Amino acid sequence: MLNEAKSVSCSCGMESSDENLFKKLDEILEEYKYKDGGLIPVLQIAQGLFGFLPEDVLRHIAKKMDKPYSEVAGVVGFYSFFSTQPRGDNVIRVCLGTACYVRGGKQVLDSIKKELSIDVGETTEDKAFSLEVARCFGACGLAPAIMINDDVHQRVKPARIKQILAPYYETQMEEA
Template identity: 85%
Template sequence: MPDANMSVTCSCGTNENNETLFDKLDEILEEYKFKEGGLIPVLQIAQGLFGFLPEEALHHIATKMNKPYSEVAGVVGFYSYFSTQPRGNNVIRVCLGTACYVRGGKQVLDSLKKELHIDVGETTEDKVFSLEVARCFGACGLAPAIMINDDVHQRVKPTRIKQILAPYYKTEMEEA
């Protein structure tokens, strides 16, 4: 985990250029490069800086931490938290664990795909939403469930998808 005193904010959508982002990444790498288990915190912070983990950043991290690129890329590929593709400002995760699946999770996913015009792993053209699948949120008794960012929505009905997404569109419009 990143240091509690360090703020990790996404710079995606800002005008910060790559040089500035890599300068910030170098500061982080100086702090973590010799720490046991430092790779994951560095990747978390890098994803916060860039909004995702571009290949150029992965190579940079591997070089600065004196690790093979395959190790760095392997960690990124193993953990679903990490993304090598730009994500939307709101990440929707649909639970397809057993309880959610049996109680209509697949239909909820299909409704989201139709509403957003994207598939799992994709981001809407306007960069408002990204769609992912998860296995369990621990809300099995209130299935099916979805998470939008840190908000858990329970007993989701496919017919209510527009209603659930509306506040997130409204937030985007207010921030623009």
């Protein structure tokens, strides 16, 4: 997965990575620009292509879909799925819904922040992890809960954070 769009300039006649991504995005925009409710699928696909939604991509989508930039940016800001910053390979979401909060979700969040040396909304320097807060995973009876990518971890204890993260570090090392 691309973590950020990179522009490569060379005199060999090859197009830059950004240009290729924008061409793919334009193909998607042609398919969705007149469909009711097409903005969200376009944003999801664009985030998949670029790894996140930088401002130039949002402006491009707004222009091609004939929508105000404020509408496009507003949708991105409303839905937590979308990110305007590069995300790590592993996205950690800590539930702070009522049940999780009452059962120690805040302490779990603090433990993760300490372990990774990042705050909510940030990504580790090695791009291995990003940290986010969520409101409910539907696992209230087994609170507190966190999600790492699509994996739900339940009854999480702050003292076990290093152990929970270990397999995700190992996956990073294998892919490197």
